[in-house]
Amino acid sequence: MIDLSLNSLSGTIPISIGGLFQLEEFMISDNNVSGSIPSDLSNATNLLQLQLDTNQISGLIPPELGMLSKLTVFFAWQNQLEGSIPSSLASCSSLQALDLSHNSLTGSIPPGLFQLQNLTKLLMISNDISGTLPPEIGSCSSLVRLRLGNNRIAGTIPKEIGGLGILNFLDLSSNRLSGPVPDEIGSCTELQMIDLSNNILQGPLPFSLSSLTGLQVLDVSANQFTGQIPASFGRLTSLNKLMLSRNSFSGSIPLSLGLSSSLQLLDLSSNGLTGGIPMELGQIETLEIALNLSCNRLTGPIPPQISSLTMLSILDLSHNKLEGHLSPLAELDNLVSLNISYNAFTGYLPDNKLFRQLSPTDLVGNQGLCSSIRDSCFLKDADRTGLPRNENDIRQSRKLKLALALLITLTVAMVIMGAIAIMRARRTIRDDDDSELGDSWPWQFTPFQKLNFSVDQVLRCLVDTNVIGKGCSGVVYRADMDNGEVIAVKKLWPNTMAASNGCNDEKCSVRDSFSTEVKTLGSIRHKNIVRFLGCCWNRNTRLLMYDYMPNGSLGSLLHEKTGNALEWELRYQILLGAAQGLAYLHHDCVPPIVHRDIKANNILVGLEFEPYIADFGLAKLVDDGDVARSSNTVAGSYGYIAPEYGYMMKITEKSDVYSYGVVVLEVLTGKQPIDPTIPDGLHVVDWVRQKRGGIEVLDPSLLSRPASETEEMMQALGIALLCVNSSPDERPNMKDVAAMLKEIKHEREEYAKVDVLLKGSPATDNQENKKSSGVVPATSSSKPVTQSLYPKSKNSSFSVSSLLYSSSSNSKTGFK
Known part of the structure; x- marks a missing residue:
């Protein structure tokens, strides 16, 4: 065996290697070897493994390598090989794994490769391979993984592909394949992942796909598929990612998709789907990555059952004809991205953190929706069902608003006068401004969890004896609350605060450690990211509160x-x-x-x-x-x-x-x-x-x-x-x-x-x-x-x- 992998070797492969007749393994992966593959390697007839990947080897693959009848593994990926794949490789009767990915190989795939009865893995990703998939593809019954993505393969997917009974990974993405997907693909009963995206495949999806009970990922996006989405997809209980976007699917969204109990991502965007959003989608409790129904022709209201998708991170309903109010979205606390633009929604916005942080572009195009992001557009639970429904309500609402406006005006005037008086009084007490905790200034408190303690309890714990660490952005204290709860409080360094230096929010948002942490931590939830409890601040001091970790760092x-x-x-x-x-x-x-x-x-x-x-x-x-x-x-x-x-x-x-x-x-x-x-x-x-x-x-x-x-x-x-x-x-x-x-x-x-x-x-x-x-x-x-x-x-x-x-x-x- 010769294993020189993962060094910085340069030069070319010595021709004399072919004279080592008893050599079984020759591995030079991850070096800087250049030149071509010497044809003399074919003389090492006992060679079992030939690993040349991740180098700078160029030129052609020698046809003489077909003489290595005992060869089981041939890796030459991530090189600069060119020319066609020698048909003589089909003579390597013991070959089990062939990976020629990430080269510049041209021509077609030799049909004889699919006659190799021991071949389990065939990978030719990211080359310039053309031609068609030969019907002999079905003869390679031992094939477990077939990855031919990012090439120029044209023609149709041959029906003989159904002969690959133990295939579990099929990647034909980013090619020029056309025509329908053959029904025979349903005979590949061990398939776990199918990626046919970015081709020009046409026709309806075969119903036989629903027989692949172990399928976990199905991606047929960016093709020209038509017809309805098969209702039988609901049988795919192992499916966790279904991507059908950028096609021409029509009809309604199948109610049976609600039975896909493992689904984490559902992307049906950019099709011609009609009808309403099925209430059954609310049954998919595992849907946590994304639900994208944008750019269709969906109508009707958002079903109340959607509020059950509490783990969902991304929801895109934009560019449809949906209507009604937005109350079903009020309880989706885990959302980090929401787009409901260009629909016909009406009423007020749910009063929660996500909607208050939404960009106007995510709401635009809903004429009946109060979407100016003013406080008046947010209603609490009891009032979320829409705008006032009749003229009497409108008149009463106007009177109430007028009274409230007068009351608010008087209140503001009194507050301003009081503030002026307080500021004049404070000018005589300079040392209050020098207090590190800024006790003279009022505190603002924003919790992100349900908390059972006050700001005063937190402030009492900010003493030197409670310091447990210091970071580049602040000092961390252990804080024991009156209710027995222990939290960690980070007090940010004063030089990171720019609020009083006259810079606006946009310019300060990058440099201000406080605004950065709040913006970041308030939007993420994960079992391996420290839980952010809340924040409080005044003019001089800014505090962040976290769960306390008893074992330190x-x-x-x-x-x-x-x-x-x-x-x-x-x-x-x-x-x-x-x-x-x-x-x-x-x-x-x-x-x-x-x-x-x-x-x-x-x-x-x-x-x-x-x-x-x-x-x-x-x-x-x-x-x-x-x-x-x-x-x-x-x-x-x-x-x-x-x-x-x-x-x-x-x-x-x-x-x-x-x-x-x-x-x-x-x-x-x-x-x-x-x-x-x-x-x-x-x-x-x-x-x-x-x-x-x-x-x-x-x-x-x-x-x-x-x-x-x-x-x-x-x-x-x-x-x-x-x-x-x-x-x-x-x-x-x-x-x-x-x-x-x-x-x-x-x-x-x-x-x-x-x-x-x-x-x-x-x-x-x-x-x-x-x-x-x-x-x-x-x-x-x-x-x-x-x-x-x-x-x-x-x-x-x-x-x-x-x-x-x-x-x-x-x-x-x-x-x-």
Whole structure:
């Protein structure tokens, strides 16, 4: 075996490699190797695995490789290969995994490849492949994953595709396929994900799709499908994402969709659907990502049952003909994005936080709707059903308004006179202005949860003896309330407050740590993000209130000597939870939220060692068109800042990914980013790279753990090295990171299954899956745990379940 993966090797592949007749594995992935693939490799007839991916190899794929009859794995993705795919590869009768994605290959797919009876995975994503799908496709009955997205394949989907009985992942997106989807696709009974988006497919969707009971994702968006949405889709109880947007579907929304008990995302936008919104949609309690019914011809009111979708984050009903009042939306407390523009809604707006923060563009085009975002447009529960219904009500309403106006005018005048008197009196007492807590100024209090304590109780706790930490945006106190509740209170540094410096709200919103935290924390809810209780402020002081975390921060658990080292299981759970919280900020918030200060001290730990991401003092909301804007304010903490920030001042989600990778290394090594025990003053990232990711970098307190746990740590180390890649584009996104971490514990069964196919032994992780999960596990050498473990970047071979729930670097934008 020759494994030179994950180095910085350059030059070309030596022709003499072909003279190693007993060579079984040749792996040079993730280097800078150039030149072409030498045809002499075909002389190494015992070759089982040939992994050349992620290099700069160019030229043609030698037809002579077809002589390698024992070859089981051939990876050449992420290179600069061109020309056509040799038909002679069909002679590699033992081939099980072929990945040629992300090259410049042309021509058509050789039909003979589908005659390979052992082939389980065929990936050719993002090439320039043309031609059609051959009818021989149905002969490859062993195929589990077929990904041909982002090419120029034309013609129709052959009916022979029904012969792929164990296929669970079908990706034909972004091609030029036309014609109908064959009914025979219903014979692929193991399908979990179907992506046919961005083609020119026509006709109705086949009813046979409803027989795919294990289907989890169906994306046929951006095609030319017609007819009605099959009512039988309600049988797909495993379906969690259904995307039918940008087609020409007609008729009504099937009532049976309410039976899709696992649905998290439903996108039916930009079609010709008519009728009303079915009340049955309110039965889908799992619908938490998005419901998009925009740009159709829907009529009638919003059914009251929609108020049951309490987990929903995004709701778009714009550009329809809906009418009636908006009271069914009043209880959707989890919404972060709502668009009801261009309908025929009438009445007042529900008086809740979301509607008070809505942009006028999300309400425009409803002539009968009081949508000027004035207080008079918001009515409480009893009055939410609409505008006054008759002339008597109108007259009484006008009289009442006139009386209220007079009363308010008198009140305001008295308040102004009183305020002037108070201000004159205060001019004689200068030291009141110097009080840090500003006791002379009135307090404003905005709770975001139901709270049973007062501002006075909070203020009494703001003493030095209660200080539990300091951050870049403020000092944190422990506060014991009279009712026995314990909370954490952050008092922001005075120099972050610009309210009294004459700048308007728009200019202050970025620099003011207070407005940033309130805007950010008030709009997000996740089990791994610290719960924001409320805020209070006056002229001099601004306070933020959170749940108190009895176990402090991850940094204190790692580096403060308490006698007991943190076990691997707890470290893993903290890392996974933090990754899931960050993934929520990056991928499920609209617009995405970049934290900008991820570090071990900003990951708090609850009573059961559950992690919570905290300290949004530097958080920035990233607009769709401003994903990589520059900032003049230093973001992040020393040792955790991504390298590109130093020379480009760019703020992206990938900056958080880098910082998270440093945290993972900190957890695994037990060393701080800049640690005095690391020789030559190296950063922990450089030190781990220098050690080639060997087992010696692990925290000594973890080395006595069982071999299975050590292997998990080394896999986590590989994921960390992915995250700290010096190139932002080469880092995975946080959803992929969370999925990879989860696979360490929960997807060994898949690894073992594929390894049995490749090696005949269940004890060794499969190479294709190791690339899928982003780490290279130990091979079959005599030291399976101690060898270096390094990650793969920009996967085209990610695992099935991770792709179902994450937005990979190869995914398209939109609801995914």
